[in-house]
Amino acid sequence: MKKLINDPADVVKEGLQGIAAAHADRVRVMTDPNVIVRADAPVQGKVGLVSGGGSGHEPMHGGFVGMGMLDAACPGEVFTSPTPDQMLAATKAVDGGAGVLHIVKNYTGDVLNFEMAADLARDEKIEVEAVVIDDDVAVQDSLYTAGRRGVGTTVLAEKICGAAAEQRRSLAEVAGLCRKVNANGRSMGMALTSCIVPAAGNPTFELGPAEMEIGIGIHGEPGRERRQMAPAREVVEMLATPIVEDLPFRSGDRVLAFVNSMGGTPLIELYVLYNDLRKFLAARGIEPVRTLIGPYITSLEMQGCSITLLKLDEELTALWDAPVDTPGLRWGA
Amino acid sequence: MKKLINDPADVVKEGLQGIAAAHADRVRVMTDPNVIVRADAPVQGKVGLVSGGGSGHEPMHGGFVGMGMLDAACPGEVFTSPTPDQMLAATKAVDGGAGVLHIVKNYTGDVLNFEMAADLARDEKIEVEAVVIDDDVAVQDSLYTAGRRGVGTTVLAEKICGAAAEQRRSLAEVAGLCRKVNANGRSMGMALTSCIVPAAGNPTFELGPAEMEIGIGIHGEPGRERRQMAPAREVVEMLATPIVEDLPFRSGDRVLAFVNSMGGTPLIELYVLYNDLRKFLAARGIEPVRTLIGPYITSLEMQGCSITLLKLDEELTALWDAPVDTPGLRWGA
Amino acid sequence: MPISDSQISDWIRAFAAAVAENKKYLTELDSAIGDADHGINMSRGMQAVLAKLDARQAADIGDLLKTVGMTLVSTVGGAGGPLYGTLFLQMGTSAAGKPELSDDEWAAALAAGVAGVQRRGKAEPGDKTMIDALVPAVEAVKSALAEGSALDEALRRSAEAAREGMTATIPLVARKGRASYLGERSANHQDPGATSSWLLLQAAADTLAAKDSQQR
Amino acid sequence: MPISDSQISDWIRAFAAAVAENKKYLTELDSAIGDADHGINMSRGMQAVLAKLDARQAADIGDLLKTVGMTLVSTVGGAGGPLYGTLFLQMGTSAAGKPELSDDEWAAALAAGVAGVQRRGKAEPGDKTMIDALVPAVEAVKSALAEGSALDEALRRSAEAAREGMTATIPLVARKGRASYLGERSANHQDPGATSSWLLLQAAADTLAAKDSQQR
């Protein structure tokens, strides 16, 4: 296992200490339980935004704490959802009297832990709403699954809801907006290599030198199918076709196109992919009016990518463009 | 070779097309010869900033074109310095009447090509100054080498000089500032894995499963020595000790600490490294008052990191904090 | 002879030991159809539980079980944390204020715990989850006691039912949890959660009944 | 019998062919002590030169050589581009306006080209660069002609001197270019640039002299 770490058991703790020290101007890190909080939390009169999930997806979620995005993030162990006491502590720390929104990725663990946390917070008289993000078209949404996973759209929802909360919109409005983003966002991912969970020490799955895994999640779990390596333009088609067909995205739609690295894929490849994606979209009359290209929701050092499309209207576009000032996403501030 | 590309020969071209499409609001991409230019270039009365180098280091340099940083970048083939005609075209495109600064990384190829370009530009009556960045302490600076390589400090110099140029400082002043940044910045890098140049198709060097290469450059070239894998805190010591001793950085110094991924190392590991770096610095009384943590000057998908320290004074700090609006670095705008 | 507070402690310690011993095995089962952490997570949680038990002041069994539940909830994470946490929390509620448990009170507590897991996770038997081991275990202990079996026999039958339920998950296609994303690819693998649940019931048979017969 | 414009073309084409043939070899030499691109870069440049030659209008030799130089400068990049570009540009200046070259004019043009490379790259013989092949080649052609040798003999001795210079780079520790970063680790490897320079001089011996003797 080749990693720039010390003891595998200390990765999350030391990573948090690093974040705390590097971004002391923006965030405060609480330990026992672990929570990353906006330095100026709670912001009075503002809906508090809390998210969280397993570690190993950096910059999500801790890197998105700050003005215009999250008020707090709860980092779990690597790829393991955090616990209710973290979420409760986060919720209490960011409650500015206007209620708290939990943005939850749809995994059984995340959902159950956030549910317990919301119950506990309500016991303490904090108004809490939860919205579950489930945008991964690789999972058949049916009675026979735990539902679609929450992936790339989570980042976009956190940004957009963060902007709305800064405008002092109500908890009901911000939650409604979060559901709207989720309803209009679709994602799918793939891997060229597995990642290695530090505590496990070896790759979660094995791929041959000419194989790739299509429809993966973000926890190193196996995907929908294994295929022979293909050129970027075919990979884009494999990912973008189910995305576009699912919503469906139609000619004339204006979208935010998000090309994400799973961690080990470098930027130049993301631009090659985006070049193929824009052609794919152009052929269908879909216009990418905003882009986000880089490693934003990762799986440790996994090589691979995911594509997310979010259908934009004027409201979402304006909220996307609004200032944001976090370690991982920053503009206008 | 596992890469998300089409034909290896088209990586640079398609990457540029992707950049052009993704960031049309900020940059314009010229082809034949390849140049990435600020959308609003030339900015009248402002010193034009041009840099360039081989591709494969993204976001450097193309991702740093925009308000407050570069006016143009010249992308060469992967890891091969660009050609004088690119640099000439860039220089002409950004000349707003106040002269043009070439920020050149110290590699024989980059230096010679930029020299020829400067001669050609002067023939066309454009005032050109060039500053060579040579901050890599892994190279013994002596009569017996081509001198130190230009690495991480380049990113910082581009940001800081870009801010000074926005303030309409003169060419002499901006060039002087660039030399000052170079004089106060030191870097060193290491690799856990080799990268694969697309046109070559196999790793530039081979490392055993428990080996790492210390003192590498950014082109997949071998480093100063090969060692057994070590914990992050020891890696930090191996890199930071020669950096601190070289300038030297002294107790009481305020620095910008830049922990960079070579491309394949994920953010969580950079934070673990930064956590060890801040302890290393604290033990020496050196205070990191600004941080930059992420993949900013990369070697394709190489796993590894580099550390850069820049000694700050008030002038440099203020220029670092000034607004910047590029695809790769953005704040305050 | 009722089940004592110290026997419940022994049961928890025996479960912790079984989880530690099977940490790699549980994680391997989870890498085939999940995310390769079930053993790591449960073992982290049970180590925390052991630390709590060692530091614990004497109190009633309800209190003991709630402490276990709370500790699991706040240290395990993932799906396993809230589910096992709920199991012990609900058992604790059922046993609230009791310094010892009769056979029927044990069966009632277990049933309450498993019902809590079902309410929280919404899984039915056959969904390929821990429920496939837990529900048969509750039924077995209840019907054994109803038939007049002694506690050791009832616990033995309960653990045996859990083992069978666990094995029966192998051919199933998962409909809950992370394994459900795999669809048909989830068949032919044993569910990790059902496996840890069997370890829990087996630990009960080994500790509660063993002491019970010694003390008889 | 002077060297004609079409012989110079043949020389360039022969060099392009030799570079294409040795593309992998040159790149391998460069991966040992550089960045694994010398063959790729030179071959990209010489392919561009061939395209230019095919499209070219008849003009003088100076013009031809300058076209080669400009094309290399704008297509090769790295250290090789400006250095080989300068070589041909300076040869072109030396041969400006000439429809054919006498033996001495050839030697003078080559010397001017190599002097240009030295001015640009500041390398001395012994620094483990292309200069180690080029400087002996110039000296050899000059002294052969001074001794009264025919052109074919002079070119042969020039190519032979380049080959020896190339081989002599093997034990050297590099002091210029990318290989210098390796310090002592650069010894025991042949310099890629010196190798391509030998190919250039060998191509001259094969083309300029061969035709020369046929036409004599």
Ligand SMILES: Nc1ncnc2c1ncn2[C@@H]1O[C@H](COP(=O)(O)OP(=O)(O)O)[C@@H](O)[C@H]1O
């Ligand atoms: N909805 C559910 N109800 C009951 N048990 C479940 C449910 N979802 C998952 N499980 C159980 O949880 C186990 C996985 O636990 P664990 O690996 O700790 O959590 P995660 O899936 O979050 O990584 C599964 O093997 C399954 O038995």
Ligand SMILES: Nc1ncnc2c1ncn2[C@@H]1O[C@H](COP(=O)(O)OP(=O)(O)O)[C@@H](O)[C@H]1O
């Ligand atoms: N200063 C110099 N003067 C002359 N030749 C040089 C100099 N620096 C490098 N070279 C030559 O250039 C060759 C490398 O060329 P190439 O690989 O194309 O460029 P780069 O080093 O930029 O990748 C070396 O083998 C050496 O012969």
Ligand SMILES: [Mg+2]
């Ligand atoms: Mg998990």
Ligand SMILES: [Mg+2]
């Ligand atoms: Mg090169």
Ligand SMILES: [Mg+2]
């Ligand atoms: Mg799991």
Ligand SMILES: [Mg+2]
């Ligand atoms: Mg080279």
